[in-house]
Amino acid sequence: MIIDNLSQMFENELEHHPEARLLDFYKLFMQACLGPGHIIKDYESVKHYLIKEVENCHKYVSMFKRDSSPSYLCHLKDEHKKYCTNHIECPCLILKCDAFVPIARYSLQLIIDGIIPLDDYYQAFIKSFEETEYLSEDTLVDIWHTKALPMLKENVNITFFKEDLQYINELFSKKQYLVSHTDTYREKYKPSYRLINKNYMQEYEDRIKSCYFTSTPV
Secondary structure: OHHHHHHHHHHHHHHHOOOOEHHHHHHHHHHHHHHHHHHOOOHHHHHHHHHHHHHHOOOOEEEEEOOOOOHHHHHEOHHHOEEOOOEEEEEOOEEEOOOOOOEEEEEOHHHHOOOOOHHHHHHHHHHHHHHOOOOOHHHHHHHHHHHHHHHHHOOOOOEOHHHHHHHHHHHHHOOOOOOOOOHHHHHHHOOOEEEEEHHHHHHHHHHHHHHHEOOOOO
16 A cells, blocks of 8 residues: 555656656655654744745646646646646646645645635644644655665656765765755746645635636546
8 A cells, every 4th residue: 555655646746747856756755754844843933934935926836748648637727737848837736745644735826826715724734733643754764765765766767866865865874854855846846835634625625626627636
């Protein structure tokens, strides 16, 4: 089950963000293991930064290969798609991060577009931190070496693999596990999201669907 969940999570990331580096895949894995708590220092600063980021209106994007036809893209309304020479750009609204617990990256665009009130989004984020049980750092290291990394090694499309792996190994040697997105990922995809337990966003599913999708993507 863990292998299937990890495989689906990584495949989904590669589909949405084909130029993600190994470090970006590790970040997704790390988030799936440890959740959002690693960035929470105090609640006041968390909300202040959320408001500031929303005001900047950065929109997390997906860039699907032009010849691909993923379910997400097929169900997305045409007005949210931008056709470019080699790819199709669209909002990355909800990205799976659920290999172990039911969390996802929820784009701040959902606030910007008026789908979810900022206060509700913030409360769901805090509840995801307080009420969801995540994995330990020791478990993260074990699953990374035994399941996640062997799986990612099979993907020849991941760039800067050796360099990023060396960096990750150096972090582990210092018992450090947190990383930022690579410059490549930030430049191309403009990540702007929070990790939220999907159970706390169920009341907004119909609103998200009616705004962005013709039918529910698989």
